[in-house]
Structure formats: C-alpha cells, structure tokens
Amino acid sequence: MPIRIIGAGLAGCEAAWTLANFGLDVRLYEMKPLKFSPAHQSEQLAELVCSNSLRGAGMNNAVGCLKDELRRIGSLFIEAADATEVPAGGALAVDREEFSRYISAKIAANPRIELLREEVTSLPVDGPTILASGPLTSEALSQQLVQLIGAEHLYFYDAIAPIIEADSIDLSVAWRASRYDKGGDDYINCPLSREEYEQFVSELLAADKVAGREFEKLIHFEGCMPIEEIAARGRQTLAFGPMKPVGLPDPRTGYIPYAVIQLRQDNRHASSYNLVGFQTRMTYPEQQRIFRSIPGLSNARFERLGSMHRNTFVNAPRELNPRLQLRKAPHITLAGQISGVEGYVESAACGLLAGIFVAAEQLGRSLSPPPAVTALGALLNHLQTADPNNFQPSNVNYGLFPPFEGPKIKRADRRLAMAARALEALPAWWAEVQGISNPSNHPEQH
Structure with missing residues (x-):
C-alpha cells in the first residue's frame, strides 16, 4: 500500500523523495490548483511564500550547520537550493520560481511518487500517513486534526x-x-x-x-x-x-x-x-x-x-512521540511547520526525518534518532523536550544543542566547534539510516 503524504510543500516533497529513495511507493496529495491558501499563488510544488532567503550560509549560525547536514545526506530541498541560488551576501537565497520548478520536476519524474492534485478533507483512520499540510492547513483538515488530538491548535501570525x-x-x-x-x-x-x-x-x-x-x-x-x-x-x-x-x-x-x-x-x-x-x-x-x-x-x-x-501547529511535546507520530494516532506522522518547527530549512529537515522514520517502520527496521549534537537531532529534541505549557515554534539555533564541553573559548569559536562536532557525529547515524533498506531498491537521486 502506498504511503500517503498530505501536502506537497517543502516538508511533503522532502518526505516523498526520502521514502521513494528507500524503494517505497508514495501518494503525494496537493490541493493546488483546485484550491489555494490565502498566501499561496503558484501551482508549483514547494512554493516559497514568506521570503526567498534560506538564511545564513556560514557555520556561525546553526541553520548553516543544518543546511550542510542536509547537503551531506542527499536532501532534495538543499539540492534545489544550490541549483537555483541567487546572490545574497552571507546568506543562501534562491530564485523562488526556479526553486519550485526544480522540485516539481524531480517529484514528477520519480516513478515511485504519484502526485494527486486534490484536496484532502479528512484524515485516514489507518495506514501510514504523513501530514505535511503546512502552516496554512485548510479549515476542514484542521478541524479533523482538532477532533483527533482532542485539543485546540496553537497558532501565530506570520507576515x-x-x-x-x-x-x-x-x-x-x-x-x-x-x-x-x-x-x-x-x-x-x-x-x-x-x-x-x-x-x-x-x-x-x-x-x-x-x-x-x-x-x-x-x-x-x-x-x-x-x-x-x-x-x-x-x-x-x-x-x-x-x-x-x-x-x-x-x-x-x-x-x-x-x-x-x-x-x-x-x-x-x-x-x-x-x-x-x-x-x-x-x-x-x-x-x-x-x-x-x-x-x-x-x-x-x-x-x-x-x-x-495564520500559521497552525500542534503542541509537539504533548502531541508527538520521538518519531513525530501523533501519540493518539501513531499511523499519522507530522512533518514541517505543523509539527512545531519554524522556517524553510527546518521544515524540509523535518520532512526528511519523517520520511526516514516512516521508511524504517515500513521496512521493519529499528533506527536511532539523529545524535543530539547534530542540528537535525537538536531540532527533533526541541519538539520533544520544550515546555508544553509554553511551547512555541523555533528555528534551529545553537541554544538547542547540548552545551559544548571543552576549554572556554570565544562565542564565535564555540559555535564553529559545535558545528564541527555535529558534522563529525552525522556520518555514523547516516550509515545506520542507509542500512535500513537495500540500496539497489533506490531510484536515482539526481
């Protein structure tokens, strides 16, 4: 049975790409162009709405570390960003239209991904499903989620x-x-x-x-x-x-x-x-x-x-388990901003993690979470350990990482040391991830 993914934004496309690369079939649902949210205009997938900037490229910012981690493990999001980059000083910014077209073309060409242009108004009662409907989740689907988790969504306004x-x-x-x-x-x-x-x-x-x-x-x-x-x-x-x-x-x-x-x-x-x-x-x-x-x-x-x-998201520490599954409906995994992360890069990273976790479960393999010292692990850890009484979405930042243990050094040098520590810890976990399926089942990534 194909794995359902609701929403073809950054997280949904990244999750679909990840699952397909583990040899699993995916049905990716996107309501555009039949219906548009108040902020979306393009029919393309992975539309960038708020800005064309993916923020700092250097390792002095945690988002730079996160981007490098994604780059090292074959993220479609960062591949598209690198291919459509525009000048932005010390930041990574993209041509937003070319970026969306790049990802749309990759998804369309992948034989394991079936793209369905229709609105999903109800959550499946069984079967593996990734909800990546984004911060602008439709009213019908929002109400379904409210009924399922038995609590109101948290929300904030984005400009x-x-x-x-x-x-x-x-x-x-x-x-x-x-x-x-x-x-x-x-x-x-x-x-x-x-x-x-x-x-x-x-x-x-x-x-x-x-x-x-x-x-x-x-x-x-x-x-x-x-x-x-x-x-x-x-x-x-x-x-x-x-x-x-x-x-x-x-x-x-x-x-x-x-x-x-x-x-x-x-x-x-x-x-x-x-x-x-x-x-x-x-x-x-x-x-x-x-x-x-x-x-x-x-x-x-x-x-x-x-x-x-309006951005809509769940209270992740209260509603999600360590594999991003709804505690009250573990067949549903959340990905992207609706899970409680904030930002383009973080949403894509969350989609990648959701795809990995669902792939491991479907293939009957156990899998460790990414190391806490990595940007991926720090972001995931925030969703688990933040105060549920005062939970707010967060961009990745070095404050989410475990403290750096070593001689006292300047703040800038400490951040670079934390990035080096993250990139050193990443390969062993990624090797474990790659071992959950037979690489011969993977379609071409590039």
Missing part, C-alpha cells in the same frame, strides 16, 4: 514582506553594498536621516492595519515580526534592528546614515528585490504610500505587497 521591481529603485539615492563589504554588492541600501527615520516610524505607527478575526488572538513569531509591531516596541527599535546602518557608509557622503533599509535580490535575473525584514500587516494603500516615502523608492513598483496569514 510576508513586499517585493519591488528592480528597475523602479532609484540608484542615484540608493546604492549597492553588503555590510562591511561582506558578499560584495548583493544588497540595495536606502539611507534615512534622523528626521526621515522619525517620520517613517510615525507613519508606521499611525498606518491602517489589516485586523485579525475577532476570535483569533494575534501571536507573532519573533523571527518574522511585522515591521509596525517592531516599531511599536520603541521608536529606536528599528534603528537597532532591521534598519541598523552599521557597516553601510553612504558613498555619496562617506558617512553612515542614521538608518538604512536593505533590499535583497529575489530572483536569478535580479529583476525583483524584497524589503529585508519588512513583513507587514498594513493595508495595501498604506504600504504603497509609506514605502514610497523611503529615499530611493519614491517610484517603486510592487510585484507583491506584504500580507499576514
């Missing part, structure tokens, strides 16, 4: 940043550079004087916002906070956050501006740029008015304006 056409940016005012010249001229920078900054903050605070529905409390994820919510925490918060000017002298004056707004390349052809850190729930007219007040963006043309959407 999307605007995208601007590159040739509408005034480069006689804005300039190309990365902070401290790291990464060359990958970003476009818009300078603000103190007076311009103060006026900008006032406009943000006074702007009309899209209200949440009355029965939903606005709970924002700290890593994707709307720009106006940051401004509401204090008038200087933005100047020390997403608008910090450090390392960005204005070439026209030679001085560092009071504040800087950065734009990052959003596609391979550099025809569009997104406003870095400018997720928002302002109304569309207010976004156009306020963002066009930014020096260099007075004639900005918007490919996409910012918006808000």
Whole structure:
C-alpha cells in the first residue's frame, strides 16, 4: 500500500523523495490548483511564500550547520537550493520560481511518487500517513486534526514582506553594498536621516492595519515580526534592528546614515528585490504610500505587497512521540511547520526525518534518532523536550544543542566547534539510516 503524504510543500516533497529513495511507493496529495491558501499563488510544488532567503550560509549560525547536514545526506530541498541560488551576501537565497520548478520536476519524474492534485478533507483512520499540510492547513483538515488530538491548535501570525521591481529603485539615492563589504554588492541600501527615520516610524505607527478575526488572538513569531509591531516596541527599535546602518557608509557622503533599509535580490535575473525584514500587516494603500516615502523608492513598483496569514501547529511535546507520530494516532506522522518547527530549512529537515522514520517502520527496521549534537537531532529534541505549557515554534539555533564541553573559548569559536562536532557525529547515524533498506531498491537521486 502506498504511503500517503498530505501536502506537497517543502516538508511533503522532502518526505516523498526520502521514502521513494528507500524503494517505497508514495501518494503525494496537493490541493493546488483546485484550491489555494490565502498566501499561496503558484501551482508549483514547494512554493516559497514568506521570503526567498534560506538564511545564513556560514557555520556561525546553526541553520548553516543544518543546511550542510542536509547537503551531506542527499536532501532534495538543499539540492534545489544550490541549483537555483541567487546572490545574497552571507546568506543562501534562491530564485523562488526556479526553486519550485526544480522540485516539481524531480517529484514528477520519480516513478515511485504519484502526485494527486486534490484536496484532502479528512484524515485516514489507518495506514501510514504523513501530514505535511503546512502552516496554512485548510479549515476542514484542521478541524479533523482538532477532533483527533482532542485539543485546540496553537497558532501565530506570520507576515510576508513586499517585493519591488528592480528597475523602479532609484540608484542615484540608493546604492549597492553588503555590510562591511561582506558578499560584495548583493544588497540595495536606502539611507534615512534622523528626521526621515522619525517620520517613517510615525507613519508606521499611525498606518491602517489589516485586523485579525475577532476570535483569533494575534501571536507573532519573533523571527518574522511585522515591521509596525517592531516599531511599536520603541521608536529606536528599528534603528537597532532591521534598519541598523552599521557597516553601510553612504558613498555619496562617506558617512553612515542614521538608518538604512536593505533590499535583497529575489530572483536569478535580479529583476525583483524584497524589503529585508519588512513583513507587514498594513493595508495595501498604506504600504504603497509609506514605502514610497523611503529615499530611493519614491517610484517603486510592487510585484507583491506584504500580507499576514495564520500559521497552525500542534503542541509537539504533548502531541508527538520521538518519531513525530501523533501519540493518539501513531499511523499519522507530522512533518514541517505543523509539527512545531519554524522556517524553510527546518521544515524540509523535518520532512526528511519523517520520511526516514516512516521508511524504517515500513521496512521493519529499528533506527536511532539523529545524535543530539547534530542540528537535525537538536531540532527533533526541541519538539520533544520544550515546555508544553509554553511551547512555541523555533528555528534551529545553537541554544538547542547540548552545551559544548571543552576549554572556554570565544562565542564565535564555540559555535564553529559545535558545528564541527555535529558534522563529525552525522556520518555514523547516516550509515545506520542507509542500512535500513537495500540500496539497489533506490531510484536515482539526481
């Protein structure tokens, strides 16, 4: 019997790819194009919604370590990212359309994966199933899950940043550079004087916002906070956050501006740029008015304006076992953001883990979890050991890893040592994973 996967986003596609590579047949369900969530627009699989950035590439950030782990164990997600990369300084960013097309083509060409374009409105009562419906799980399926686990979902709001056409940016005012010249001229920078900054903050605070529905409390994820919510925490918060000017002298004056707004390349052809850190729930007219007040963006043309959407996830420490199965329905494994991880890379990693765990069970093999010192293991451990009374989704970070044991060293060196420790521990576990089935059953991965 084929393994069912509900949802063909990052986690669902990664889980399907992983299972197929263990010689198992998969039915992958995707409701697009029959039905779209409030944030999705493309018919392609693995659509990137919030940003085209997969965050830092270096090992000083735990997400860099996680990406390297995925790269070493044949992740489809990271293969697609590497194949569709666009310049982004010290980050890994992709052409979002090419990225989705790459994964869609791989899934379509895999003989063990059957893609079904239909909405699933009820959860199977038996048979191996991976629920990877994402943070925008449909209302019908959400209600099914609520009934199954006997508790309300936790939820928070996620915000999307605007995208601007590159040739509408005034480069006689804005300039190309990365902070401290790291990464060359990958970003476009818009300078603000103190007076311009103060006026900008006032406009943000006074702007009309899209209200949440009355029965939903606005709970924002700290890593994707709307720009106006940051401004509401204090008038200087933005100047020390997403608008910090450090390392960005204005070439026209030679001085560092009071504040800087950065734009990052959003596609391979550099025809569009997104406003870095400018997720928002302002109304569309207010976004156009306020963002066009930014020096260099007075004639900005918007490919996409910012918006808000609800993210839905379960209380993982309470609802999931160590193999990501629902405790009350172990035939259902959760993958991706609905399981309680946050971020593109983390969602794909969770999909890979779900695929591995289901493959081991279907093949009748025992399998250890990834070592806790790895990024994969740290992320999984968070879902098991976080406080269930105060559970919130989390990006991978070195705070989730076991403490580094050794001589006291600088924070940056300690992080690099933790990454080295992770990559040293990974091969033995991956060899165990590869041993759960006969490699001759695997279709080609590339």
